[in-house]
Amino acid sequence: MTPSSPPTCKADLRRTMRSLLKSASFHDEPVAKKITHWISDHPELITIAMYAALPGEIDILELISPGKSWALPRVEGEKLVFHEVRSPDTDLKTGAFGIREPLETLPIIPADKIDAFFCPGLAFDARGGRLGRGRGFYDRLLENARPDALKIGICHPFQLVPDVFAEAHDIRMDGIIC
Numbered sequence: 222m223t224p225s226s227p228p229t230c231k232a233d234l235r236r237t238m239r240s241l242l243k244s245a246s247f248h249d250e251p252v253a254k255k256i257t258h259w260i261s262d263h264p265e266l267i268t269i270a271m272y273a274a275l276p277g278e279i280d281i282l283e284l285i286s287p288g289k290s291w292a293l294p295r296v297e298g299e300k301l302v303f304h305e306v307r308s309p310d311t312d313l314k315t316g317a318f319g320i321r322e323p324l325e326t327l328p329i330i331p332a333d334k335i336d337a338f339f340c341p342g343l344a345f346d347a348r349g350g351r352l353g354r355g356r357g358f359y360d361r362l363l364e365n366a367r368p369d370a371l372k373i374g375i376c377h378p379f380q381l382v383p384d385v386f387a388e389a390h391d392i393r394m395d396g397i398i399c
């Protein structure tokens with residue numbers, strides 16, 4: 222395959238997106254603003270799962286503010302465990318994969334208490350397909366989400382691609398904000 226031909230499988234697309242994300246700097250503000258509006262349009266959502274951005278991902282921690290319950294994941298073996306975070310500056314420390322994670326002592330929020338999940342990803346498609354980093358953490362997590370919980374992919378516009386080659390085990394997003 223030449224570097225310019227379109228990706229034909231998950232592994233190709235992961236490679237392409239990883240190198241695109243490394244090659245440039247991007248502006249998070251436009252997407253962060255859209256998320257803020259989305260949150261105010263959904264006052265019924267009280268408990269919201271966030272993530273602490275890896276390089277290239279949209280940084281959404283600044284959206285944490287009083288009035289909602291904000292859940293952040295900690296990698297525990299093959300699973301993600303969510304804890305309540307009020308103040309990212311004091312409640313997080315660098316953990317697995319160099320990602321900032323909540324302190325273990327913070328209250329645990331069970332997955333079925335979460336009303337909406339903001340999901341990071343390398344790429345998404347218009348059918349709600351999500352390409353993650355290939356460890357299956359979010360698929361295993363979202364299997365245990367409440368059926369009515371909203372799953373929202375967060376990405377830069379260029380990460381919305383025609384096809385992420387979703388497989389049967391891949392849990393689809395209900396929406397994508399980019």
Ligand SMILES: Nc1nc2c(c(=O)[nH]1)N(C=O)[C@@H](CNc1ccc(C(=O)N[C@@H](CCC(=O)O)C(=O)O)cc1)CN2
Pocket residue numbers: 272273274275278294296301318320341342353354355356357358359
């Ligand atoms: N911000 C954020 N938090 C997240 C995820 C994520 O994608 N983004 N995850 C989503 O599941 C989980 C962590 N999964 C990850 C899986 C692989 C790598 C990673 O750095 N992989 C290397 C490859 C080498 C390796 O496997 O260690 C790489 O990408 O270069 C990082 C996170 C939980 N928290």
Ligand SMILES: Nc1ncnc2c1ncn2[C@@H]1O[C@H](COP(=O)(O)OP(=O)(O)OP(=O)(O)O)[C@@H](O)[C@H]1O
Pocket residue numbers: 231351352353354355356357358359360361364390391
């Ligand atoms: N629900 C599940 N239960 C057990 N294993 C799973 C499940 N979902 C995915 N896996 C396994 O995890 C591995 C990675 O899956 P996949 O490529 O879909 O990950 P991903 O969604 O890109 O990663 P991540 O969620 O960590 O960002 C695959 O080997 C897959 O078989």
